[in-house]
Amino acid sequence: MSGRTTSEPESVLTTDSDINRTVSSAGLEALRRGFGYLHSIQGTHGGWTGDYDGPLFLLPGYVFIHHIVGRPLSEADRTAFIATLRRAQTSEGSFGLHADGKGYLFTTVLNYVALRLMGVGADDPDIRCAHAWIHENGGASAVPSWGKYWLSILNLYSWEGCHPVPPELWILPQALPIHPSRFWCHCRVVVLAISYLYGRRFQAHVDPLLSSLRNELFSEPFDAVDWPAMRDRVCPVDRYFEPPRILRTLNYFLGIFEKWMPGSVRAKALKTVLDHIKHEQMTTDFIDIGPVNKLLDTLAVWSAEPDSEHARKALDALPQYIFDCERGKTMQAYNSSELWDTGFVALSLADSGLAGQFVPMARETYRFIDENQIRNDVDQRERYFRDPSKGGWPFSNRAHGWPIVDCTALGLMGALALAPYALAPMDTGRLLEAVDLLLFWQNNDGGWSTYERQRVGAWLETLNASEIFGNIMVDVSQVELTSSAIQGLAAARSSIGDRFKPVRARNVDAAISRGAQFVRALQRPDGSWEGNWGICFTYGTWFGIWGLLDAGAAPDDPAIVRAAGFLRTKQCSDGGWGESHESCTQRQYVQHADGGQVVMTAWAVLALVRASPEQHRDAIKAGLRFLTERQLPNGDWPAQGMTGVFNRTCMLNYRFYRNYFPLWALALALKNGIA
CATH class of the missing domain: 1.50.10.20 (Glycosyltransferase)
Structure with missing residues (x-):
């Protein structure tokens, strides 16, 4: 250069x-x-x-995983993470997509949940401001797809409210132009992990705190939400572009195929996807290509084999993404x-x-x-x-x-x-x-x-x-x-x-x-x-x-x-x-x-x-x-x-x-x- x-x-x-x-x-x-x-x-x-940071949707996932797998954060990390998120919150109560950005429902919901999981009470002034902003902008049901996936994993949403991400995509003939092997690698590995979690309909065990969050995040009772109707609902503030007709059509047909998918085909697809996830982890020293698939890959393997040595190594590698930077201790956009x-x-x-x-x-x-x-x-x-x-x-x-x-x-x-x-x-x-x-x-x-x-x-x-x-x-x-x-x-x-x-x-x-x-x-x-x-x-x-x-x-x-x-x-x-x-x-x-x-x-x-x-x-x-x-x-x-x-x-x-x-x-x- x-x-x-x-x-x-x-x-x-x-x-x-x-x-x-x-x-x-x-x-x-x-x-x-x-x-x-x-x-x-x-x-x-x-x-x-x-530090190589900025995105405000990464640290919540780190908090979520520790809650789901039962690995409590250290008191030092919990205190530092809460301080970082408080500094990132805007005066109106929201969180931006990145540290200099305007409020997004996606990141506001995720950071709200992360703060609550780290012990910040529902009556905390910052939490109340975020809660009000969330409901003023449509409630958690209007988060974009990445938010819907995370909430489904946490059992704060239903997988029925997500567009299908079938793992069977990975066992299609590779010559097809829509085979995931043709996707940009960062997209490919995220779809890989989500398809595994979606294919198993993995969800965290509902504890009292998650049960409380179900009541806090939605404008209507959790059990009364029409989940399929929420699939296309996205807060206008968050939406960068309107989905084209071809994508809407594809989602419709994927939904039909999902209803009739034979169990044997699903099992074969899940086995293939898990193999690819584990290969990604082993060839990157369990770092993975980036923080999003690092979190999701780790959770996928843990969900399949929680007591394995492989899962332990994946969990132990998570802190490689944590860095104490100028805006506080947070999760980096790369290792x-x-x-x-x-x-x-x-x-x-x-x-x-x-x-x-x-x-x-x-x-x-x-x-x-x-x-x-x-x-x-x-x-x-x-x-x-x-x-x-x-x-x-x-x-x-x-x-x-x-x-x-x-x-x-x-x-x-x-x-x-x-x-x-x-x-x-x-x-x-x-x-x-x-x-x-x-x-x-x-x-x-x-x-x-x-x-x-x-x-x-x-x-x-x-x-x-x-x-x-x-x-x-x-x-x-x-x-x-x-x-x-x-x-x-x-x-x-x-x-x-x-x-x-x-x-x-x-x-x-x-x-x-x-x-x-x-x-x-x-x-x-x-x-x-x-x-x-x-x-x-x-x-x-x-x-x-x-x-x-x-x-x-x-x-x-x-x-x-x-x-x-x-x-x-x-x-x-x-x-x-x-x-x-x-x-x-x-x-x-x-x-x-x-x-x-x-x-x-x-x-x-x-x-x-x-x-x-x-x-x-x-x-x-x-x-x-x-x-x-x-x-x-x-x-x-x-x-x-x-x-x-x-x-x-x-x-x-x-x-x-x-x-x-x-x-x-x-x-x-x-x-x-x-x-």
Whole structure:
């Protein structure tokens, strides 16, 4: 992602004397303070571990499982979790889908139940406010499907009020275009676990507290609710889109099939699904790909074999998702973002020219990247619908086991960038494995998806049954993933291309060219690109510019000029850039109410420096002033709004974005003589 052309130290790294000829002492001091701060909090494993949180529907599930299986939370955890949820509650009594969001019935109901299960009384002022908000917005029967599933599991709702999720889907012929093996992996594994729990109609034992909650959550007596009539009922505040006719029709026929499903077929399907769940757990060291399926997989296995060693290991692994972060102790959106964060630290440090002053930091950073490359494919991967893994890098750590396209590109570039400081550099064969995996992952449209090659047409998105998230069904090509793959391949071509076989060299060149065409096709008329994993047009446009430049585009390429022009129009009067998370849901640029934001400013500066440092000098200098003036004395930057997003509607906090992106922006600007 740096556009670096070689891994040799004399050409990769700019010396302090070179920097001092072109930069202000304030800028250089900001870099030294910033890297000094990062070095002071570097983990003993060589990486950085910070909070990766934001969603407010995760921690309730953690509380639910402990209640269901009879594993009481420790008093310390219970106290900390209650405090975290109280801080997250809005003044009107609701809870947002994420920490910066407006109230959702889905998360308000789940957090209400979690607080009650942790011992908060029904007469508590916060509980009373939440209770009133829930009933003002239709009661618990109007939660979207994910809420209905959780409430059914807790025996606070009926499975008859849910759209069918039959486990028999998994024993259909795999050639069918609607077979779950074609779903995006995060969707696939959630459907997998829910289909098992639905297929068994698993429900918790009703105790006095759950019995009380039945009376608290609904506007009518629990036993009088017409459950089938509730299937399509969703609070308007929560609904992101209206279900299309094809989905309604499919749900209707699934309901008919469910009534006539032979017991022998159901038993076969449940056995198959449980086998897939256990494989997912065993190949991820019981971490699972993400927190939602971690919770549901654990519950599914416990429901099937509560006294087994496998179930115990799954339960024991749950705390790996708990982290005490800036907004309190909560459940993370992944087991960590360590590789992602450490890779960006590697690139920013290499581009700063200061790696020679932080050799132990550079060496340990390299060690983390080295040790967390995935070395083998998953056992029986085709049977369990897995792509190759060997040579890739994950978002978090090697134990997690799921490689991702942009993380693989980032790991590859980080390894190349800091190789001069490694005690034992990775051998070329391992680097080539990463190159070959990136080549394998390229889609037919020339772009790259997240975890896997695209397995079905985007039309399958019409079967998105979540109601609250967008783009969850199909792993389609995206600008950030495509740009990252281009950058990784270009860096490898420049650094180790002399060790490419001719056929690999040709394949890399062709892949980069096709990727660039895809990136061009995604550019909007105003010059921007829409981001999928960061907020939103600032993030996407940075990736679009860098991907095209690393594919060989010139700074005066019309696409680059339009993109830079778009960013120039969004610069705030304070010199920074600030984009609201509402851009993601509205799919058009929305200015942040607080003006410039440190992270968005860094992304814009990174984009403009690569686009044309001389042409955009004044805008870049204003952005640099914004960044340096807001750096704290200890080298950190203050926490601001959310910077990440998934599936259009749920925002994420990346703890270290406010550290390495400003440092990287400063480093590249100063390296290009802009002070």
